[in-house]
Amino acid sequence: MQAEKKPMTKKQYFDKCKKFDNLRNKVASDPYRMKFHLQPPLGWLNDPNGLCQIGSQYHIYFQYTPFNPNGGTGLWGHMVTEDFIHYEEHEPSIFPDSSWDANGAYSGSAYEENGEYYFFYTGNVKYEGEEYNYITDGREQNVILTITKDGYNFSKKQLIMTNSDFPEDMSKHVRDPQIIKRGNHYYMILGARDLSDKGSVVLFKSNDLYHWKYELRFTTQDVFGYMWECPNYVEIDGKQFLIVCPQGIKQNGLDYANAHQCGYFPLNYKFEDKTYQLGEFCQLDRGFDFYAPQVFKDHKGRNILIGWMGMPESDYNNDKTVKNGWQHALSLPRELYVTEEGKLAQKPLEELKKLRTNEKKMEFNNELSVSTSIWFEIHVDFEVSRDFVLKLRESAELRYEEGILTLDITSCGSGRKHRGIAIKTIEDIRIFSDSSSLEIFVNRGEVVFTTRIYDSMEEFSCELKGEYLSGVLKYYDLTIEK
Numbered sequence: 335m336q337a338e339k340k341p342m343t344k345k346q347y348f349d350k351c352k353k354f355d356n357l358r359n360k361v362a363s364d365p366y367r368m369k370f371h372l373q374p375p376l377g378w379l380n381d382p383n384g385l386c387q388i389g390s391q392y393h394i395y396f397q398y399t400p401f402n403p404n405g406g407t408g409l410w411g412h413m414v415t416e417d418f419i420h421y422e423e424h425e426p427s428i429f430p431d432s433s434w435d436a437n438g439a440y441s442g443s444a445y446e447e448n449g450e451y452y453f454f455y456t457g458n459v460k461y462e463g464e465e466y467n468y469i470t471d472g473r474e475q476n477v478i479l480t481i482t483k484d485g486y487n488f489s490k491k492q493l494i495m496t497n498s499d500f501p502e503d504m505s506k507h508v509r510d511p512q513i514i515k516r517g518n519h520y521y522m523i524l525g526a527r528d529l530s531d532k533g534s535v536v537l538f539k540s541n542d543l544y545h546w547k548y549e550l551r552f553t554t555q556d557v558f559g560y561m562w563e564c565p566n567y568v569e570i571d572g573k574q575f576l577i578v579c580p581q582g583i584k585q586n587g588l589d590y591a592n593a594h595q596c597g598y599f600p601l602n603y604k605f606e607d608k609t610y611q612l613g614e615f616c617q618l619d620r621g622f623d624f625y626a627p628q629v630f631k632d633h634k635g636r637n638i639l640i641g642w643m644g645m646p647e648s649d650y651n652n653d654k655t656v657k658n659g660w661q662h663a664l665s666l667p668r669e670l671y672v673t674e675e676g677k678l679a680q681k682p683l684e685e686l687k688k689l690r691t692n693e694k695k696m697e698f699n700n701e702l703s704v705s706t707s708i709w710f711e712i713h714v715d716f717e718v719s720r721d722f723v724l725k726l727r728e729s730a731e732l733r734y735e736e737g738i739l740t741l742d743i744t745s746c747g748s749g750r751k752h753r754g755i756a757i758k759t760i761e762d763i764r765i766f767s768d769s770s771s772l773e774i775f776v777n778r779g780e781v782v783f784t785t786r787i788y789d790s791m792e793e794f795s796c797e798l799k800g801e802y803l804s805g806v807l808k809y810y811d812l813t814i815e816k
């Protein structure tokens with residue numbers, strides 16, 4: 335069975351993109367455009383893809399629909415940066431122009447060997463017709479390979495696996511490949527949904543990157559969501575982690591409050607073995623807009639994580655940017671590290687310090703106020719911290735009350751209200767504010783809140799108040815020198 339419509343050619347995509355180019359000015363003049371985040375030049379963006387460093391350049395590809403701010407058939411957009419501050423736009427690199435990916439060049443990642451970058455991604459195909467449910471039929475998810483040396487020119491696509499190569503009890507949802515090398519073997523992980531609606535990560539093994547054999551699947555004993563998207567295997571300081579985005583988990587108090595989840599399992603797996611252990615799932619983010627992150631290792635050996643600052647199927651929106659022709663952005667890049675307790679934590683990349691100007695440093699006892707622009711970084715280091723309220727921007731509040739830290743943006747969140755987490759003590763907070771986003775790192779990034787926010791963006795007086803509080807607050811304006 336084939337998709338009934340012929341896929342569009344690359345040239346047809348370029349022509350279609352050109353027709354929308356006149357919207358670029360409208361997008362660029364939207365006050366909610368951000369200053370130091372990667373965002374689509376126009377239209378829609380979702381997952382970061384193919385992250386890699388080639389020479390001095392970092393290549394950031396992403397799921398991209400330039401001709402529709404509400405999404406649709408996705409291409410791979412392409413941006414390049416050397417400093418994670420200035421991003422240069424390049425032509426989209428992968429187009430859904432073959433019968434294997436006609437309905438979307440879905441997510442995938444880069445694997446480097448001998449100066450060649452192997453991009454494995456998912457080709458999505460949807461058959462036309464009313465008889466399909468698109469879960470167990472009517473769909474193909476193909477593993478496609480294309481290779482590049484420079485990040486710009488890609489080899490002809492090759493079909494590596496299709497649904498019939500996946501285990502028999504799988505639904506048609508098996509996607510988002512990532513490659514791991516161990517000894518002389520290659521391993522591929524893919525996010526999966528099986529026929530009983532249980533989420534897992536399937537693992538394949540290969541000697542040559544072209545022929546793959548199913549090995550096993552990582553999953554929980556009890557069902558933990560019906561689908562796990564976007565898996566990343568990460569190893570830091572000898573500790574293994576499996577990052578996944580499970581779908582279909584019910585909210586449990588303050589946990590799993592978003593429509594879909596994003597987090598990690600500590601993993602214990604000796605490649606070659608048929609057994610493994612998964613530890614307890616831990617959410618990577620506590621805000622409203624963080625999903626489908628991808629991790630890659632740069633030449634300095636840093637494990638850099640970038641997420642999609644969005645949430646599929648959420649009950650809140652970004653209508654304010656959609657009406658100006660664009661939607662979504664990527665998160666700030668963060669370096670992953672492992673805490674003494676063995677948890678994954680995130681710290682904003684060192685490079686972002688170059689955004690800082692006008693440092694103000696203030697000691698505080700119980701109370702402090704500082705006037706801010708909308709583009710700022712704040713660090714609060716507590717010596718003593720009990721309950722407090724930190725007013726960040728117009729109607730954005732971070733409250734710590736009886737051991738619960740809550741971010742509340744009810745009146746400026748386009749449907750976003752509050753998110754929280756129980757934390758025993760708060761030692762430090764680091765906040766990045768851009769035109770329409772907030773990223774809050776707590777206790778050296780052990781807890782992170784990432785969210786979009788839509789307020790008036792007027793100058794503001796940031797206020798910190800509590801009965802038993804002391805410490806130091808540092809404030810920086812963030813600006814980009816051209």
Ligand code: FRU
Pocket residue numbers: 380381397408440441442456509510563564625626646
């Ligand atoms: C996650 C995801 C991936 C898929 C891609 C399609 O947001 O659903 O699983 O490959 O987006 O755009």
